[in-house]
Amino acid sequence: MAKITKMPGMAIVAGFKGTLDYYVHCGVNCVRSWPRSPGHDRAPAVEAQWAAFSWAASNWKELALPVKEAYNHMAQ
Incomplete structure (x- = not known):
């Protein structure tokens, strides 16, 4: 997770879909790598x-x- 000063526009957010995940956590703008499934096998x-x-x-x-x-x- 990285804190960012402001959210980018929707065109930029949409352009990174599948690569970067932009979100707000406790009022702080953040970005992280797109969440991945842990795979098909579960415990x-x-x-x-x-x-x-x-x-x-x-x-x-x-x-x-x-x-x-x-x-x-x-x-x-």
Whole structure:
């Protein structure tokens, strides 16, 4: 990540799509190399959680409030 004094115009941002990622973090203009996928293979522990996360995401509106609050607290 590098701090920049001001954001470039949209034409410049669009021109670097796939190469540079311009963003604002806590009110500071920043640029970084474009995020890359870690690849196709994931750790077994990560893959084991996919089914539970998918179910919870698709049923979020029906989840009990304490479950939602616990998730939101952990996500901070």
